[in-house]
Amino acid sequence: MKRPRQARARFTVQAIYEAFVRIWQRDGWEKLTTRNVALETGIAVGTLYDYFPNKTALLSGYVRHCIEALIAAIDREAVQPTDLPWERRIHHLVRLVCGVDAPELPTFHPDMLVLEGAMAEAHHHRRAHEELAAVWGRVLAACTDLPHPLGPEITQALHLSAWGGRRYVLLLQLTPAAQRQWANGVEQLCCAAIRQAPR
Secondary structure: OOOOOOHHHHHHHHHHHHHHHHHHHHOOOOOOOHHHHHHHOOOOOHHHHHHHHOHHHHHHHHHHHHHHHHHHHHHHHHHHHOOHHHHHHHHHHHHHHHOOOOOOOOOOOHHHOOOOHHHHHHHHHHHHHHHHHHHHHHHHHHHOOOOOOHHHHHHHHHHHHHHHHHHHHHHOOOOHHHHHHHHHHHHHHHHHHHOOOOO
């Protein structure tokens, strides 16, 4: 529904998301209702309906929030610092995209992927893809010490490999140790691709 623009509204929506995640983790999707989320948040149901008309819209908003938080964290940790060597920028980028050792990111439950068909259309996927590909481009543009510049084809291939892998890892529900091992492998592959990319 409406987008939160003022600080109070953003605080309310953040509290709604936090209550949404708590109920999801405690009771599951089937028992999650907008009424329960409003009660858990401590707001009127009508206030919640100002932003989310139903729980599917709430899930869609939360997934959007997760993507925006991921992009903001990448910009903050892998783009904006001025003194990082390129390997460290790639490390931060991969760690965040893979969602490993990333407590600064919102919780994302594997079942959210299962429910994608109920809320996400093709243009939603394209928008997320374009925004994530763009942040990969910003990270690589910040790497002024790269062996040589990367073409857009390599950048997109790395983005799709890491993001697609993360989604599959979520579905597999790997152990934290296995997720960390996978993320380390993704980082090694990215660094190797960057070093071996054609001039």
